[in-house]
Amino acid sequence: MTYRESDIIPDTQRIHSKYYQIFYAKYGFHYSLHSSIAFQGHFLGILSFFRTKGKPNFTQNDIELIGLLTNHLEARLFNDYQAACSCKSKLTLHDAALRYGLTKRQQVITRSLLDGMDNDEICDQLYITNNTLKKHILNVYRKLGINNRVQLFKMVRESE
Numbered sequence: 001m002t003y004r005e006s007d008i009i010p011d012t013q014r015i016h017s018k019y020y021q022i023f024y025a026k027y028g029f030h031y032s033l034h035s036s037i038a039f040q041g042h043f044l045g046i047l048s049f050f051r052t053k054g055k056p057n058f059t060q061n062d063i064e065l066i067g068l069l070t071n072h073l074e075a076r077l078f079n080d081y082q083a084a085c086s087c088k089s090k091l092t093l094h095d096a097a098l099r100y101g102l103t104k105r106q107q108v109i110t111r112s113l114l115d116g117m118d119n120d121e122i123c124d125q126l127y128i129t130n131n132t133l134k135k136h137i138l139n140v141y142r143k144l145g146i147n148n149r150v151q152l153f154k155m156v157r158e159s160e
Contacts, residue, residue, distance in 0.1 A: 028052045045073075102140065
């Protein structure tokens with residue numbers, strides 16, 4: 001759905017609103033044109049065009065352009081959304097190591113975590129202290145952009 005703010009609220013009322021003063025006036029905007037991006041019931045975002053003061057309001061060509069862009073983005077974003085949700089998009093440990101720059105030690109620790117080993121078993125295997133292991137695990141999480149083991153299992157395939 002594409003709409004202009006001036007279609008919803010008259011200009012005289014909109015210009016005097018606090019929202020207009022804080023957002024629009026501060027950045028020199030005067031008009032905006034918005035389009036919701038959704039695909040098959042999934043909200044994906046909003047595409048917005050802004051006009052600065054002194055420029056004419058949007059034309060029919062602008063509305064058609066935002067419609068075309070919205071249609072294009074809906075399909076692209078939904079494909080990305082499906083890929084992110086798909087189990088097929090899980091990385092192998094090797095791919096994760098290459099993509100996120102995991103060291104050999106971090107790869108061994110990640111493999112051990114994926115194999116279900118607890119921290120004490122990993123420490124015994126690698127001859128390191130619990131504190132050192134925790135630092136390695138936190139570094140792996142930081143590099144992968146995750147917060148816990150559950151997210152690690154969701155992100156990385158257990159079998160190569």
